[in-house]
Amino acid sequence: MTQVVGILGGMGPAAGADFVRLFVDACAQHMRAAGEPVRDQAFPEHWLAQVPVPDRTGALERSGEGAHQPLEPMLQALGRLAALGSRAVAIACNTAHAWHATLQQRFPQIEVLHVAREVAAHLAAQGETRVALMATEGTYRVRLYEQALADAGLECHLPLPAERALVMRGIYDGVKAGDLGLAEACFSEVALALSRRHGDVAIVMGCTEVPLGLQGSAAAKGLKLVDPAQVLARALANRAYAGSSPHGTSGFTAIA
Amino acid sequence: MTQVVGILGGMGPAAGADFVRLFVDACAQHMRAAGEPVRDQAFPEHWLAQVPVPDRTGALERSGEGAHQPLEPMLQALGRLAALGSRAVAIACNTAHAWHATLQQRFPQIEVLHVAREVAAHLAAQGETRVALMATEGTYRVRLYEQALADAGLECHLPLPAERALVMRGIYDGVKAGDLGLAEACFSEVALALSRRHGDVAIVMGCTEVPLGLQGSAAAKGLKLVDPAQVLARALANRAYAGSSPHGTSGFTAIA
Numbered sequence: 162m163t164q165v166v167g168i169l170g171g172m173g174p175a176a177g178a179d180f181v182r183l184f185v186d187a188c189a190q191h192m193r194a195a196g197e198p199v200r201d202q203a204f205p206e207h208w209l210a211q212v213p214v215p216d217r218t219g220a221l222e223r224s225g226e227g228a229h230q231p232l233e234p235m236l237q238a239l240g241r242l243a244a245l246g247s248r249a250v251a252i253a254c255n256t257a258h259a260w261h262a263t264l265q266q267r268f269p270q271i272e273v274l275h276v277a278r279e280v281a282a283h284l285a286a287q288g289e290t291r292v293a294l295m296a297t298e299g300t301y302r303v304r305l306y307e308q309a310l311a312d313a314g315l316e317c318h319l320p321l322p323a324e325r326a327l328v329m330r331g332i333y334d335g336v337k338a339g340d341l342g343l344a345e346a347c348f349s350e351v352a353l354a355l356s357r358r359h360g361d362v363a364i365v366m367g368c369t370e371v372p373l374g375l376q377g378s379a380a381a382k383g384l385k386l387v388d389p390a391q392v393l394a395r396a397l398a399n400r401a402y403a404g405s406s407p408h409g410t411s412g413f414t415a416i417a
Numbered sequence: 418m419t420q421v422v423g424i425l426g427g428m429g430p431a432a433g434a435d436f437v438r439l440f441v442d443a444c445a446q447h448m449r450a451a452g453e454p455v456r457d458q459a460f461p462e463h464w465l466a467q468v469p470v471p472d473r474t475g476a477l478e479r480s481g482e483g484a485h486q487p488l489e490p491m492l493q494a495l496g497r498l499a500a501l502g503s504r505a506v507a508i509a510c511n512t513a514h515a516w517h518a519t520l521q522q523r524f525p526q527i528e529v530l531h532v533a534r535e536v537a538a539h540l541a542a543q544g545e546t547r548v549a550l551m552a553t554e555g556t557y558r559v560r561l562y563e564q565a566l567a568d569a570g571l572e573c574h575l576p577l578p579a580e581r582a583l584v585m586r587g588i589y590d591g592v593k594a595g596d597l598g599l600a601e602a603c604f605s606e607v608a609l610a611l612s613r614r615h616g617d618v619a620i621v622m623g624c625t626e627v628p629l630g631l632q633g634s635a636a637a638k639g640l641k642l643v644d645p646a647q648v649l650a651r652a653l654a655n656r657a658y659a660g661s662s663p664h665g666t667s668g669f670t671a672i673a
Contacts, residue, residue, distance in 0.1 A: 174457065209464065
């Protein structure tokens, strides 16, 4: 028996759609690793909520009023995912994890996965010791990855202010506005600069829009890119199949 | 104001995930056509249900008992999508439309889109007069497309029995089992045979798994392939934005 799981998306919607693809891929991988045939009916039931949520980074830049605006629609959608039977939910947006503790606290009956903790555990298990982080200003502001990486014993390098502005431009004027060429130019420039400065370091694409613009980029070829959405999708698949396979979750991690 | 819409998927899950991508693309196109900026918050709220549903073609081959097995989980998921506020729902599986009339009848308060009728209307509007149809045996059995195409005044050619078996192999042993190379080989052989026999005809990829194996195929380049999922995704986007744009739905159809 598999467990029902949920995906909280809409931040942005293209990243949410892509997360479902990654989750379905991870489930198929799980079945293959367990030696089971991949059939439609063997996939766990899962629900995707794509709801309008006010801009996360914008809210984090405002202190006081407005700072909680994104919370309300996320709470509502999470409650509905819980009512649909979800036992675990993944949030398909890095910056939105600034509200993770509140979301988890309000719905103690479900597990709300934490993307940065999953990524830190994954990288530590792979023997990495240093990473560079491409993310939104909102994600840097709440030290989402820095904290989780430090807890796992990993060192974290950030881009310079001008490079951080370039990442934001690639996210908003690039991916979110549908200009993938601009996105690729912005992201690859920053990724290459990080690689020049820090050497053979794992580069965490800590915003769901970054892989959409950077993967498949010729300029970024050879860089050690880590897609947190992929790590999170595998973690969600592990929760969906928890207890259903003779290999358990550890057998699955081995193929990551 | 946009309307909440739903997507009934899981048949198979990869096709359901891809349908969300097509829907998000269609929404972005809609905003651009209306001269509005593409922002996360401007997308309509939408929900994807990916639930296990017994094999549709298998059920249609059995008369009597078992024939209604796929209906129950579809009804349940559709009821939940309606409860979430969906005003219109698209079914991300062609064969499942064999149960369309029952689904629509049980939930008169929402519109359940009909993929074949949307495709027939789209092709008729483009001036097509003849199409060839690649689909599952279940879809042929219920004459899903033949009926809708005839109603719109279009002639419909079917593959030969051996070619139909090849399509089924590409769907089940190919896409659904994760072997895209096999899927491409099966589908492109049939598409090329249809093209040789019927000339410059629009080839309807009337099973959601077919585009996943055939699009990007070098062998199929130059063929006039029609993806019903894309047509259906645009139709669902039109419903979501109904009444919200000065151009209405007709302005959107023009950019298809």
